[in-house]
Amino acid sequence: MRVSVSGCGRRGVLHAACLAAAGHEVVLHDPDPRALDALRSGLTAAEPRLYRLLALGLVSGRLRPTTDRTAVAGARVHVLCVGAGPSPDPDGASRVGRLRDALDDLAPHLGPGDLVVGRARVPAGTAEWLAACLVADGVRATVVWVPDEHRPGHAVVDLLRPARLVHGVPAGPDGVRAAAILDALHAVQLASGADRTVTDLTTAEALGHGVGTTRDTDRGPDRHGDDVASRTRRGELAAAGAA
Template identity: 45%
Template sequence: MRITVIGTGYLGATHAACMAELGFEVLGMDTDSEKVAALSAGLPPFYEPGLADLLRRQVNSGRLRFTDSYLDIRAFTAGAPAVHFLCVGTPQRPGADSADLRFVERALDDLIPQLTASGLVVGKSTVPVGTAERLAARIGARAELAWNPEFLREGFAIGDTLAPARLVFGVRTARAERLLRQVYRGALTRGVPLVVTDLATAELVKVSANAFLSTKISFINAMAEVCEATGADVTQLAQALSHDPRIGGQYLRPGLGFGGGCLPKDIRAFLARGNELGVERTLTFLREVDAINLRRRARMVDLTREQCGGSFRGKRVAAWGAAFKPGSDDVRDSPALSVAASIQLQGAEVTVYDPKAVDNAHRHFPELGYADSALEAATGADVVLHLTDWPEFQELDPALVGAVTTRRRLVDGRNTLDDQRWRAAGWTVRALGRPDRTVRAKAVGRFRGPVLSRPPDRSAPPPRRP
């Protein structure tokens, strides 16, 4: 069996390298000749832990190669069963919430002349439900179409491909299922759960998963808003909720919210598709999920302004983080950069540092300042912002950072720094969804009533009257 991968962006490059790692001969196809040249040299055009080594190893083995010409596909697959994976991006349509399917459609149209009847086209891109049926009609009798949605997490993409949590095959025939079982035989032998279903359900699995994860993140951030109004602590609330096996702790992390190239655009596209299907009222909650997520960014700006005395004019702000999440250099819809840019527009001088995403951030936000280290970014700062929770930031010495700042003020947008450790070094620490402990301590100090070190024992008998 030969495998081709159409589109070598984040999904496609990772999938191609992993398929070669499984022993298949793989041809990656992309119309971007510069990207093809880099991949052919074993250089991924983005950061993903472990991918550079895997890519170089498979290119050097001869099992993996890349091309910018669709004509090479027919020669590569001649005389052998072929599975063609569509891994083309589906960004948000400009000026609308719906998914832009032009790239998928164009890629398929260019692939169709190279197909043979023995070929199987497998969609992995995230698309609105109903797209696969339309694409199958576009292919006609030239080949068969199946859908095998991806569930990659940036920062964990290789493991998610080689050892997935589950596999979903949307198929029309037993032959399509059989070919996909051959592709994933290693994972299936190890007992990875498999769901075989129709095309529409396979499409819905991906968007439903993203909608659920987005809702879970926004739920705990909605609780953060309640905590800020009541003086409660959202991190302790989340910890208590996570012990309920029906809820669990994954994605129940309060903070600055989600971003990247998947969750935001996918829930908006799901809403748009719901409107087209006449079930817009069913998915209305996703609009509030999106709104809660965006409000966390605005609240982070407000908290920072408070720490700057009510105005950003003439203030210097250090922004630790630019990628939308650690383990990635992806800055698409990054909450960190959204906050940094908003503060800069309101008059502050903002300096950004990120272990991997500075170059990408600079391309998208050239007006911001950039540093080569966390300490350099913090030098002369009136306030330090923790915006992307890279492990590097948790390991910093608060005293060492405090020695280079103008004032020791920290706003933790990810709730992952040890606030007690920073306070012990003389820092004022604020965080999303958590009370101002300095203010609360002063309020407790003014209380003149009795202080109970522990709750009274309600089971003990009442004292006898003399």
């Protein structure tokens, strides 16, 4: 599946690398060329295993960083990884503003039935407001919300082998179609045994706290003191990147 990821910060790079490792064709867009320079030099690969996934994605061609916003055209799913950091205001207005700016950049390149996937924790009603913005612009894309749940230092494993997935979708036929596309997007995670819950947008928004739920087998260090990411089988992520 062709996927675009907006935002070349820590979360954007992490999600783009993991999506590419899961076999998707990923366009990572950021208007700031300095962010892409940092990615290529490995400065953003602070998570265990992330540098390896970045290298696999770039070498295989599945991960394509760019400052060209038109490169996102043709993607079926568009993941918003902006506005996920700390918000300077208590009501999250600046975070929502960054999401709206990213959506405005995407809107001219969205086609009917495309999904716009929000990841950040946002005030209740943000997803529906963003969806209304698209309707007002005459864009027939669907806004969905997938809570960003991963633990610092374990993010690669938590994203590729999560304990659960929560898919927040709108009601009606658009929601049914969106849920099916999200299942395809997360086929690798579902095949690994992740529990999947489909819920409404408001519930999913409230769950986007960025702290992962762990599998029973992934709790704490092993007897050698390695973390979860280090204990991942050596060939597992490489196989995902080469699939």
